[in-house]
Amino acid sequence: MKATAPTLGFHNLTLGYGRHPAVHHITGEVARGELLAIVGPNGAGKSTLLKGIVGELKPLSGRLDLDGLTKRDIAYLPQVIEIDRSFPISVFDCVAMGLWRQIGALRGLDARGRDHVIGALGTVGLIELADRPVGTLSGGQFQRVLFARLLLQDAKLILLDEPFRAVDTKTVADLIRLIERWHREGRTVLAALHDMEQVRTHFPRTLLLAREVVAWGETRAVLTPANLAKSREITEAFDAHAPVCEREETRWSA
Numbered sequence: 001m002k003a004t005a006p007t008l009g010f011h012n013l014t015l016g017y018g019r020h021p022a023v024h025h026i027t028g029e030v031a032r033g034e035l036l037a038i039v040g041p042n043g044a045g046k047s048t049l050l051k052g053i054v055g056e057l058k059p060l061s062g063r064l065d066l067d068g069l070t071k072r073d074i075a076y077l078p079q080v081i082e083i084d085r086s087f088p089i090s091v092f093d094c095v096a097m098g099l100w101r102q103i104g105a106l107r108g109l110d111a112r113g114r115d116h117v118i119g120a121l122g123t124v125g126l127i128e129l130a131d132r133p134v135g136t137l138s139g140g141q142f143q144r145v146l147f148a149r150l151l152l153q154d155a156k157l158i159l160l161d162e163p164f165r166a167v168d169t170k171t172v173a174d175l176i177r178l179i180e181r182w183h184r185e186g187r188t189v190l191a192a193l194h195d196m197e198q199v200r201t202h203f204p205r206t207l208l209l210a211r212e213v214v215a216w217g218e219t220r221a222v223l224t225p226a227n228l229a230k231s232r233e234i235t236e237a238f239d240a241h242a243p244v245c246e247r248e249e250t251r252w253s254a
């Protein structure tokens with residue numbers, strides 16, 4: 001895994017909606033196998049950056065290098081509020097969707113595939129709920145389902161948008177163990193997070209955003225009171241209706 005894992009490169013990247021930038025002039029790199037937290041106040045552009053990486057948003061200007069990664073190599077977990085749970089599907093089938101890139105349609109799931117699904121359900125502690133419709137699960141249980149699905153995707157780059165929102169402490173601890181396992185396996189993991197203690201404890205590197213990069217590097221050097229205050233000031237002052245602007249690059253690297 002380590003030899004083929006990706007490097008992400010941002011080159012004066014601006015992303016936004018319509019012609020209006022939401023996060024701008026991002027320049028820097030994410031090294032292979034990095035475990036990176038993306039933090040910043042509400043509206044700082046964390047989700048927007050993840051959507052840009054996964055290809056849901058095209059750059060308004062600048063460039064993103066995925067070092068040869070294709071969609072197949074990227075697993076993306078959007079914020080829970082963006083996921084429709086009303087679809088009548090069982091826990092088992094929802095997790096099995098993590099295999100679809102390998103096996104095509106679900107009807108192709110063979111005994112080996114079923115074993116993989118059961119293994120992933122076991123890892124997240126949900127074997128007993130395999131037949132339940134996902135719509136009947138608690139928030140924490142549903143998040144476990146989504147992590148089990150990610151496990152099966154076997155992706156080189158994993159993007160998590162607020163994976164612990166509205167999730168109980170025990171589930172957070174279990175899911176962090178999974179993230180640390182992905183890190184040990186050499187996968188690159190980026191997670192948008194709010195809880196600074198979680199970030200300080202579990203994430204070696206951090207990107208602090210406030211519509212632009214405020215600081216990027218080792219977590220303890222990034223999460224200083226001065227940087228956090230600056231990120232709040234910049235986010236509050238940002239003019240969301242401004243057009244894309246020209247500006248010199250500041251380079252941040254791993």
Ligand SMILES: Nc1ncnc2c1ncn2[C@@H]1O[C@H](COP(=O)(O)OP(=O)(O)OP(=O)(O)O)[C@@H](O)[C@H]1O
Nearest residue numbers: 017022040041042043044045046047048049192240
């Ligand atoms: N679909 C959209 N259309 C227009 N503007 C959007 C859209 N999605 C997000 N924005 C705007 O882009 C800016 C950045 O939003 P984004 O969701 O990326 O921030 P965030 O850091 O993830 O915030 P939060 O912590 O609240 O999730 C915000 O001003 C937001 O209102």
